[in-house]
Amino acid sequence: MNISVAKIARIMSEMAPARLAEDWDNVGLQVGHNDKEVKIILCALDFSAEVLEQAVQLHADIIVTHHPAIFRGIKQLTDADWRTALLLEAARHDIAVYSAHTNLDSVTGGVNDVLASLLELENVEGLSGEDTLEGIGRIGTLTKATDLEAFAGKVKHALKLEHITVIPAGRPVHKVAVCGGNGMDFLDYAVQAGADTYVTGDIKYHDAQEAKGKHINLIDATHQGTELPVVNELADRLALRLSREGYTAKVLVAKETKLLQIM
Ligand SMILES: [Zn+2]
Incomplete structure (x- = not known):
């Protein structure tokens, strides 16, 4: 047809x-x-x-x-x-x-769900705190807590990237927030939701300082790489x-x- x-x-x-x-x-x-x-x-x-x-x-x-x-x-x-x-x-x-x-980005099965699933997050919820799986960003947990270096390796492998930028805040990785593309406007959502690590793209120097100050690990897997x-x-x-x-x-x-x- x-x-x-x-x-x-x-x-x-x-x-x-x-x-x-x-x-x-x-x-x-x-x-x-x-x-x-x-x-x-x-x-x-x-x-x-x-x-x-x-x-x-x-x-x-x-x-x-x-x-x-x-x-x-x-x-x-x-x-x-x-x-x-x-x-x-x-x-x-x-x-x-x-x-x-x-x-x-928002729809179930869209950019952020694909990202969460590639990073093998479980118990995935919306990041915006609304009681729905729709909305900007997702948050979920890893089966087992891991160190940032190992998790960074996983991100590179899952997204087929040779390099990513990591801003360590000294916390093990267990509860991970993700937002494909340019997600720095949602850093506070990730902090409030209790994430220890936030994966997004387009991170600038002062964004990195902000995250470090708020004790959340930050990973820049690039705008294109996350989408x-x-x-x-x-x-x-x-x-x-x-x-x-x-x-x-x-x-x-x-x-x-x-x-x-x-x-
Ligand atoms: Zn984009």
Whole structure:
């Protein structure tokens, strides 16, 4: 059975409802013709030049990303700016773009649940303290307390990273909070929830001081490193759902290079 861009958008909005997105976010169908038939879907973390290039080569009809293709207000749609140039290029190839951002962070089975499960956390709860598994961040426990060095090794292995940054606060690791992407705004949630260790990305120097002062170990596994794992999970779930409903569209995953490299 054939499927349209609009129907993919509807299925995605069931998998990561827009009501879970933050107010400032921009989620949903960003580019494309609703009626266009979709044979190939390409899932990616970012709407970037390398992802768009793969989409063109693979003859993808829609790119499904985590980070929104259109985030700030656009006043000109020209090739003078790299972001709008990419949007023009997608439109030229009639490639649609759909983005699920903070709604995919929050939803059950989304960015943060994938992260918690890769780190083998148990008794996982929402970090925001609300009585639900939806919301920003997760907190859970390791089967057995371990030292920070061993846990850092586990994070690297689970997220396939060669390097991570660790800010030790001198505590063994047992109760771990996670927030994929840029989670430093939620440090206090992690502290209040009783976490001894917080794993997130985008940690700045003064954020590190703050955590050390509050006696919580901090791990920067990078923005991209903490969010990339959800892309495969999303692709698998989307493919399963499409095949169950009798659609023949294929779901592929883009290859994305590490933006931050250590030399
Ligand atoms: Zn992000």
